[in-house]
Amino acid sequence: MFYGICNLSIVAVRFEASEKSEMVTQLLFGEHFTILEKHKNWSKIKIFSDGYEGFVDNKQFEEITEDYFTKLSTSEPIYSGEIIDFISDSNNDFTTIPIGSRLPFFFKNEFTINTKRYIYDGKVYSEKLPKKEIIQKAFIFLNTPFLWGGKTPFGIDCSGFTQIVYKLCGYQLLRDAKNQATQGEVLSFIEESEPGDLAFFDNENGEITHVGIILKDYHIIHAFGKVRIDTLDHSGIFNAELQKHTHKLRVIKKMI
Template structure:
């Protein structure tokens, strides 16, 4: 079995081994994964954090051994907290990183990726934050443009948004909305919800296709065109700009 770690800022994870294939997610700096298959140009990988699978270019990651993979899987998680920042390697080369990048084995502004040592002087998210922090951290992504498969403040999709907000608060969500909907405890009414709970929405076929984070006073923050704030009622999401309902409510889940 082969293993790898992302040593670039943002690497596209594709549905098929082709540069023209759909981007289904992204792997951020510091994230590690199992290599399931490897050809001359492409690797099929499974991301450790959420077990999501897809293809990445062989030139866009660094191979690691099983011992390091296991250490990464069990060590404490530290994440960069700035919307955009940089890290410096031993040769004083700069690499930009987006918010939510992992800083493996971080201590005293130093961390490592395999044999490579880095410095990072920005603020760090670590440990499990209080539930009240979820909405506060969600505001860091406000007005981020919608991007299918995106996970950063420069482009994000609905489930990437909820996953990243929970991630920097120290909690794990699966990658897609329909899978996130399998987590947590079902709430019967909006009135039972608290800020930080998740609301899920389905399409005409009954498939869950959208998710957002519940706020106070029946508001919801979600990625739809951009990360925006709308009203939530028993029917679904009421767009405050178009004055129409845009998403049909399916279920509310208490994750933490």
């Protein structure tokens, strides 16, 4: 078995082993994974944090030992807290990192990947935060453009948005909306929900395809064209600009 870690700022994870293939998610700096299949130019991986699978370019990650992988998997994660920042190595080379990047074994502004030492002096998140912080973190991403498979302030999809917001607050969600909908506790009515709960929406075939974070006063923040705030009612999401419902409500879940 082989293992790897993302040592670049943002790396595309694709459906197939090709640069032309659909991006299904992204690796952020410091995210580690199991290598399921290793080919000449591409590797099929399984991301440790959410179990998501896809293909990455072999030039865009670094291999790690099983021992390093195990220690990292059992350590408390520490994430960068600035929208965009940089790390420097011993050669004084800089690498930009987006918010939510993992800093392996971070201590006193330093961490290492294999034998390479990095320095980071920005804000970090390292513990479970109160539920009210979910809303504060969600607003960081307001007006971020929609990007299928994205999970950064430079492009994000609906479930990538909810996943990264919860991650910054110390809680792990699965990657896709339909999978996130299997987590948490079902609420019967909108009136039972609190800011920070998740609302899920389905398509004409009954498949859950969208998710957003409930705000106070019957509003929701979600990624649809961009991360935006709309009205939430018992039918779904009402878009005032379009003067119509854009998503049909399926279920509300309390995650924490």
